[in-house]
Amino acid sequence: MDRKFIFIYGYMAVLTVITVILGFTVLNSKNECEKKTADLKKEVLVLTELIKEKDDQLRKAVEEKEKLVAKLKKIEQKIKNANKLLKRKGIKVVIPQGGLFIPANSKDIHIYAEKIEYKIDKLLKIIQDIPVGVPLYGRITSKFGYRRDPFNGKRAFHSRLDLRAAFNNLFLQQQMEL
Incomplete structure (x- = not known):
């Protein structure tokens, strides 16, 4: 046991x-x-x-x-x-x-x-x-540079060209700028 x-x-x-x-x-x-x-x-x-x-x-x-x-x-x-x-x-x-x-x-x-x-x-x-192309078709009436001022007759510097053109040309130019 x-x-x-x-x-x-x-x-x-x-x-x-x-x-x-x-x-x-x-x-x-x-x-x-x-x-x-x-x-x-x-x-x-x-x-x-x-x-x-x-x-x-x-x-x-x-x-x-x-x-x-x-x-x-x-x-x-x-x-x-x-x-x-x-x-x-x-x-x-x-x-x-x-x-x-x-x-x-x-x-x-x-x-x-x-x-x-x-x-x-x-x-x-x-x-x-920059100006490119013809701005306006017409005849140049006054060139760039010194010239006699058309209003007072004295010598003055003219900074642009003056063009003679028909009214329609001016309108076309304005349309091109828009």
Whole structure:
């Protein structure tokens, strides 16, 4: 009988050890689950912050694009105005194929667009100030330079040409300027 008791006590001791080990394992895995859950919550918070940052970057990029599109539309309108002006003055414009190098950096694109806009404004001013073609068909009655003033008879500088022409020619000239 002693052997039976020893065997039963040994068997119960082994079961007790296994139960304790399983209990620790379950408790430990519960703690690990809670720890992993806390770690995952932290990761979710970090990812949420990253998403917010990326959303802000995307919003800024969209705003930047809208500004560039508006600026390019203004430049296109100025080019159209320049072409109309050149056409009125009888100058045929041949636009080359291809284009200039446009950098990918948005800051550089803004600088590039501002330079182009400035150059177009300057070109439009120059085009408007340069006389091209015959302004009016008629006979020159007074030339540019020093002459006797027709109103007071004294010598004076005359900064233009005087032309004698029919009234219709003046009307055509005004229509060309519109």
